[in-house]
Amino acid sequence: MxxxxxxxxxxxxxxxxxxxxxxxxxxxxxxxxxxxxxxxxxxxxxxxxxxxxxxxxxxxxxxxxxxxxxxxxxxxxxxxxxxxxxxxxxxxxxxxxxxxxxxxxxxxxxxxxxxxxxxxxxxxxxxxxxxxxxxxxxxxxxxxxxxxxxxxxxxxxxxxxxxxxxxxxxxxxxxxxxxxxxxxxxxxxxxxxxxxxxxxxxxxxxxxxxxxxxxxxxxxLGRVYKGYMVDMRATNAKLRVRAVTIVSDIAGCDDDAAQAALDATGYDIKRAVLVAAGATPDMAARLLGEVDGNLGAALTRLAGA
Missing domain, CATH: 3.40.50.10490 (Glucose-6-phosphate isomerase like protein; domain 1)
Structure with a gap:
């Protein structure tokens, strides 16, 4: 004791x-x-x-x-x-x-x-x-x-x-x-x-x-999509390469298109996925804002637009 x-x-x-x-x-x-x-x-x-x-x-x-x-x-x-x-x-x-x-x-x-x-x-x-x-x-x-x-x-x-x-x-x-x-x-x-x-x-x-x-x-809280870190901060070379992979895998595009989408959105992965899927950067931001940042829901809205 x-x-x-x-x-x-x-x-x-x-x-x-x-x-x-x-x-x-x-x-x-x-x-x-x-x-x-x-x-x-x-x-x-x-x-x-x-x-x-x-x-x-x-x-x-x-x-x-x-x-x-x-x-x-x-x-x-x-x-x-x-x-x-x-x-x-x-x-x-x-x-x-x-x-x-x-x-x-x-x-x-x-x-x-x-x-x-x-x-x-x-x-x-x-x-x-x-x-x-x-x-x-x-x-x-x-x-x-x-x-x-x-x-x-x-x-x-x-x-x-x-x-x-x-x-x-x-x-x-x-x-x-x-x-x-x-x-x-x-x-x-x-x-x-x-x-x-x-x-x-x-x-x-x-x-x-x-x-x-x-x-x-x-x-x-919607910060993961299909097993990917879609809210990840691409703060170094390794993570920037990973960001390209994430965008290309989710959006079904090639690496060049994924890179262009990331460049257009300041390496915001969620917005980049939407841009690679056909949205403009402003539209991507608006769609995500409407669904509290949920990428899956934003992609669904984009598909129905």
Missing amino acids: RQGGLGARPRTETVGRHAAPLDQLDGEAMTTALIESQGTALAALRAAQTQIDRAIAMAASVMRRSGSRLIYCGAGTSGRIALLDAVELKPTFNWPDERLEVLLAGGAQSFYEAQEGAEDDGASARAALIALDVSANDVVVGLAASGTTPYVLQAMETARERAATTIGLANNPGAPLLSMVDCPVLLDTGPEILAGSTRLTAGTSQKIALNTFSTGLMVR
């Missing part, structure tokens, strides 16, 4: 049952044990699929509103995983900066170096959310492997007080975080092969869960 009334030790703080302790394994046996321990993450994800589906649906219903924001919150490894997921939304889906926030216990410096005591500073989480003026137009996603991190718990409590939609990811059954959010996601990865090192299996499960959540959310 832990002191201070915290109850039983979280499972992620105990050593998993393996053939032998990690430090008693030699060579390939050690790497095999480390790799195989990660399989628990996938099993946990499959068990949590219904909860993740619900999180995507709840978030999408809020994020369709103008000015709504997606806010991630975490400490330590969980916070770094949240930040990693968040920063990919801009280049991959052209998600606006003003509609994305990441609250990392200890601030940006915590991404590179652990900040002692930062995860216990619930007051700073509350202050940060109040400063953001969090409201019913926001979705706040909190991650904590233990599910007991004060910084994250206070963030979620503050978010709920202010009517935001809250989603919580934790790796221990019965974790306080799971009981205080609108949509709990339990990633029951069990004990770690290295006791308490939640950057391992728990961290893997959180990374996959956020990949699934954020990508699914962007799909629901």
